[in-house]
Amino acid sequence: QVQLVQSGAEVKKPGSSVKVSCKASGGTFSSYTINWVRQAPGQGLEWMGRIIPILAIANYAQKFQGRVTITADKSTNTAYMELSSLRSEDTAVYYCARGGNQSPNWFDPWGQGTLVTVFS
């Protein structure tokens, strides 16, 4: 059973960038999609984008176009999400989640989440 293990919490200054990793443990994700979803404190879920690791093709929510980059390293079964030009409103828990093979928009499993705090 695959698990997604994310990197640890980050504290960043406004204007900087953050890169969060998501490693598939107990399986591979090459034939699936990896999605990134964030949740601001006390708020709902917000989809940021996805990558198909086997094709190295990513697409992004319009809101984050130009500011987010999602990549994947098939050799290590690790996906990355980099968000640039950070502002206080980017303070959130960032989750990775695998999209199903037959149902790419069904997210299961999810990583444990990575808290990113943007603080001056």
Added chain:
Amino acid sequence: NFMLTQPHSVSESPGKTVTISCTRSSGSIASNYVQWYQQRPGSSPTTVIYEDNQRPSGVPDRFSGSIDSSSSSASLTISGLKTEDEADYYCQSYDSSNHVVFGGGTKLTVL
């Protein structure tokens, strides 16, 4: 793009049945599958319903999903409520470009 609108909160007593709605603002609810996720405080979301009405293994049959094209809405119904069902529930779907949309979430209180 479209929005998915959920009630902010619902509450019901243990043993009862509750239904959470998710209304699509434009386009047909039947155009793209709807998923439902449960999120307990401090935890990652988990799936309770996928593809409108399918339950992943391990999810009790007290959870069911449906769609109603006439009202362009999806529903999550939980019967025989237990205190452990208290959580936030999110519906999710996607558009023709495979861009994902989440509902705003519904806080379920079992009291």
